[in-house]
Amino acid sequence: MNAVTVPAAEPSVAAGMPTRRVLGAYLAEARSECLRYMRAPGFMLPIMLFPGMFYLLFGVVMGKSEGVDAARYLLASYGVFGVMSPGLFGFGVSLAIEREGGLLTLKRALPMPPGAYLLGKMLMAMAAAAVVVLLLLAMATGLAHVVLTPRQAALLLLTGVLGVLPFCALGMFVGTLFKGQGAPGMLQLIYLPMSFLSGLWFPLSMMPGVLQQIAPVWPSYHLDCLALAAVGMGQGAAWPHVLVLAGFAVAFLLLAARRLRRHG
Amino acid sequence: MTESSVPVARLAGVVKRYDRQTALDGVDLVLRRGELLSLLGPNGAGKSTSIGLLLGLIRPDAGRAELFGLDPQRIEARRRIGVMLQSSNLPPTLRVGELLRLTASYYPAPRPLAESAALAGVGDLLKRPYGKLSGGQQRRVQFALALCGRPELLFLDEPTVGMDIDARQKLWAAMRRLVAEGCSVVLTTHYLEEAEALAQRVVVLDKGRVLSEGSVDELRAKVALSRIRCVSDLDAAAVARWPQVASASCADGRLQIATADAVAVVRRLLDADPALRELEVQRAGLAEAFTELTRDTDLPEAA
Incomplete structure (x- = not known):
């Protein structure tokens, strides 16, 4: 028929895509993901406000009587508390909402390079974690007079930025279980008890023995150990904690990926 | 086979079941280059399932779905299509220009941003956050996203829902222009006058089967x-x-x-x-023809 007269748009060339453009697509996705959340006060404010307020109250104001060591200790544990939420909520809530709202379906239909969606969210959570840690660092050194070497500060920042990843994986898994507004409630049920049980609010030594014994079950406990080590209050080797966190991240990532592939 | 003889999109003997319900029951569909095909059918007829299969969002239980002769899940195939789905809540805090730039980045040779915006009539919205737009404006932005990659095949699922008459006319004009450029279009719509005005070929689906296929005139002549x-x-x-x-x-x-x-x-x-x-x-218009065709299937099956 008229198939001959229609201008063929270099079909074989059109399908290929130069590596530079593919990388550009990954970058564009990550940039959009960061922008959209940095612009959403409903997301960023609670993430910064809760750890910031807790630290101000317990670390700076009440810490005056307890001495500088308390402020240093709380910098690590509120840092971990602050880092958990962009992972859990940034990943879990947005995934649950985007699954319901059809955005994920559209992205799957579009030629977005594989993994760009999750990678973008991951970078966003890492950036938000960095903001939280920097905020607490500023309060600790500026208001609570905690003295940190540049190396200690950098280590804490690194712990926060990488430490968000296991919580991204956990959030992602919860995001695949619930659609829409069911996820935030469920994530609160995980976030708050887990923080408490890992000794992020009160030192574990002040808690009942049973709770102390089951604390190593929670990933936040291990991240807290690493954060304490970063500010010079660590006990024992760091690598077992790193291994546990890495294993935790991989396990939940695989679980979530399997559910996403099956149920979309 | 030469490239031009490969259908742009094809369903061959496709069966798709959800639990015990059969959504598609042996559907054959071929879309040729530069053709605007309209998929019509009552709710639950299998339109969305057909589109989902062609986009690789779901897999057929039997038969084959192909885009450009490839598996629709291959990214090489999807780089040649543009998509506008029925409901997709885009990030409300992103500006229209940012959404366009992001979507264009997925494609090998996208249109310039200004051209996509002009085609979809969103040139004056580029700096506005998506969440602040009206429903009709959001649909136009979604249309811009669908065409920004310079696709050879466009999927439009109920594109003009929520648009006023003026916006609808503009979208029709843009679709005609794309087809004139050689782009193929799969259009599903509830507005029969839309299919009547645009489609070269109409496929009527009902209860998971192709009831009728042909030009708008052929379809009308049946009734x-x-x-x-x-x-x-x-x-x-x-x-x-x-x-x-x-x-x-x-x-x-x-x-x-x-x-x-x-x-x-x-x-x-x-x-x-x-x-x-x-x-x-x-x-009789397409509306009457459509009513006649789909009513017949409610009668006890003759053959």
Whole structure:
């Protein structure tokens, strides 16, 4: 028929895509993901406000009587508390909402390079974690007079930025279980008890023995150990904690990926 | 096979079941280059399932779905398509320009941003956050995203829902322009006048099967009904019992009759009511044809 007269748009060339453009697509996705959340006060404010307020109250104001060591200790544990939420909520809530709202379906239909969606969210959570840690660092050194070497500060920042990843994986898994507004409630049920049980609010030594014994079950406990080590209050080797966190991240990532592939 | 003989999109003997319900029951569909195909059918007919299969969002239980002769899940195939789905809540805090730039980044040779925006009529919205737009404006932005990658095949699922008449006309014009450039389009719509105005070929689906396939004229010709309208005191129920009258109804003093033999019925009407006014005879539109076609399937199956 008229198939001959229609201008063929270099079909074989059109399908290929130069590596530079593919990388550009990954970058564009990550940039959009960061922008959209940095612009959403409903997301960023609670993430910064809760750890910031807790630290101000317990670390700076009440810490005056307890001495500088308390402020240093709380910098690590509120840092971990602050880092958990962009992972859990940034990943879990947005995934649950985007699954319901059809955005994920559209992205799957579009030629977005594989993994760009999750990678973008991951970078966003890492950036938000960095903001939280920097905020607490500023309060600790500026208001609570905690003295940190540049190396200690950098280590804490690194712990926060990488430490968000296991919580991204956990959030992602919860995001695949619930659609829409069911996820935030469920994530609160995980976030708050887990923080408490890992000794992020009160030192574990002040808690009942049973709770102390089951604390190593929670990933936040291990991240807290690493954060304490970063500010010079660590006990024992760091690598077992790193291994546990890495294993935790991989396990939940695989679980979530399997559910996403099956149920979309 | 040369590239031009490979169909742009194809479903071959596709069966798709959800639990115990059969959504598609052996559907064959071929879309050729530069063609605008409209998929029609009542809710639950299998339109969305067909599109989902062609986009690689779902997999067929039997048969094959292909884009450009490739598996739809291959990214090489999807780099040649543009998509506008029925409901997709895009990030509300991103600006229209940012959304366009992001979507264009997925494609090897996208349109310049200004061109995509102009085609979809969103040039004045580029700096606005998506969440602050009206429903019709959001649909236009989604249309811009669908065409920004310079696709060879465009999927438009109910594109004009929520648009005013002016916006709808503009979108139609843009679709015609894309087709003139050689782009193929798969369009699903609830507005039959939309299919009538745009489609070169119409496929009617019902209960997971292709009921009919052909040009709009061919489809209309299948239903040889005409519509007669007039102002008359005649009783609609009595007229409905006349031979050749398929149906008759009365609304606001206007008598409306569907018939296969308009000439005979008009003659009898004029005889029966000399005071008859405002006589109108119209060939059946796609809407009537569509109603006729899908109504038939409710009868016990003949063959």
